[in-house]
Amino acid sequence: MKFVGLVGSNADESYNRKLLEFIRRQFKVKFELEVLEIDDIPMFNQDENWEECFQLRLLYHKITRADGVIIATPEHNHTITAALKSVLEWLSFKVHPFEDKPVMIVGASYYDQGTSRAQVHLRKILDAPGVNAFTLPGNEFLLGKAKEAFDGNGNITDQGTVKFLEMCLDNFIKYVGVVSSLKKPKPIEAEDLYCKGAIDTTILGIDPDDPDWLEKAAKQVNAVEGDTYVKLDNGLLTVNQLNMFLNAMPFELTYADDNNQFLYYNDAHPDPNTMLGKRVKEQVGNRLGTVHGTLPPARMKNVEWVVGTLRNGNQEYVRTIVPGTPPEVINTHNYQAMYYPDGSYAGINEIIFNFKPWLDWYLKETGQRLVGGTGMQTVHGATDADSGASSTDAAGSGADLTTDADSGASIQ
Structure with missing residues (x-):
């Protein structure tokens, strides 16, 4: 809490x-x-x-x-x-x-x-x-x-x-x-997934759906790169070091701003086809509506629900497990709200990862095991069994989003 x-x-x-x-x-x-x-x-x-x-x-x-x-x-x-x-x-x-x-x-x-x-x-x-x-x-x-x-x-x-x-x-x-349990969430208004407006950090004059947006936008704002130092809240790194740090994360990371423009993903996998949430560089800068443009209307409403839920503060994060993956993969998506210094909504930080290796490691280290039928497995064992960890908890928390996530599409 x-x-x-x-x-x-x-x-x-x-x-x-x-x-x-x-x-x-x-x-x-x-x-x-x-x-x-x-x-x-x-x-x-x-x-x-x-x-x-x-x-x-x-x-x-x-x-x-x-x-x-x-x-x-x-x-x-x-x-x-x-x-x-x-x-x-x-x-x-x-x-x-x-x-x-x-x-x-x-x-x-x-x-x-x-x-x-x-x-x-x-x-x-x-x-x-x-x-x-x-x-x-x-x-x-x-x-x-x-x-x-x-x-x-x-x-x-x-x-x-x-x-x-x-x-x-x-x-x-x-x-x-x-x-x-008595709390009623704020009603979610229609989200502008096509960036018809602009915010302070929007780079104007370049079509967000231009496949060369990244290079054109970087040139327009004289973006730093290479060994140029960037002073962060709690550190001083070069742009190259930042890239290495983010690319070494054991997660797929994305960021979309509060104008619903997809601005970043880390290069954790050299081949996009091996990613749990496939992305390509040509998508950087795209409108979220464009990124998810192939989804049917009902699933686009789920994208709006995720964004609106985080924007309204109804939830601070939304988690879901994508069904239909092979047994060695638990495709987990975490959509986390980000905030400006005054606490207002600043966009979404998405983390995608395979939870299965983490779960296997935890069970091995604690001497526990999964018991029960499919979809109803719980963690049991002599060690630390009161942790409450269960596959039921993980899957249940994202039940409302399964119709959006079952294709592997992500809120990029």
Whole structure:
């Protein structure tokens, strides 16, 4: 599960930030938590455009896609901070990311009450029309005497408190599971698979379906190549090194931007006919509608569904297993949403690989085996059998896409 934690203070030093960071570290095996700030958000003004604030856009996109939200609120004058109240105003006026979203409230304060009154007020706000969050009832975690609660490394020292916090978080995980079953996905609008519009990174003046698009586009923008260095977020590589790195991946990788233009695939196989999702260089730059132009209309609708599902944030990834392959191949496709710095949709990163060798290796290493009939096999064994790994889980997760994927076509 992926949660976001909202720091309810805009102060540089905050015990509620410490509390969320402790939760993120201490319970990382249970869920993934991303801590978000509200320090650069202006006071709510309905005459202003919320989209002009980067941090508000970030909060909107992160909350929309999260499985649940944990809000850590201080207590100022018996209520929540003005900064947190303002954020909730912004996110319940033109946009409503909290609607039907599971929310847990925690709080830390200097005094014994541990933000109890602020939490009562926050529950009322989250229940208001326009917010409509599903706030976990009861289950209050109130951290009093916050100055003494943490050690120098930001850890809560009292083990009884940590155990109670873990119980509250376990209850929230169960609550998210229940609420998620009631979630209705956003309706998917018709996708423009033929790139009729343009985005900031679209290279204009060249037909996307031109088989020489790559060379012409690279020349037009003076694209670097060879031993020219590229500074990445966490590294410095030449273009040649980047190509070697990506081509050495044990997966077939593709990227299509949020304008539905196919821009890249790695050269993991020298012969396209040996690829699980066949691609050729002449397709680079193509419209997705062109890449999948040979599919019947019903299957094109499945392509739209995958793109629209990821664009809407209904799912962060879509997985499917392509049927009809030989026994030594489990043709697995993973379509992963990508995001711009403000959290908005940036396109699809597709990974295709044969899962069978990985499964065989796992079974050998753990001493387990597959049992059961075809399509109903599960992993059993004396070692690590509670892992829950099963071919049923893998195949079932992509059941809605089998009509799209059974030809081996991929969302390139």
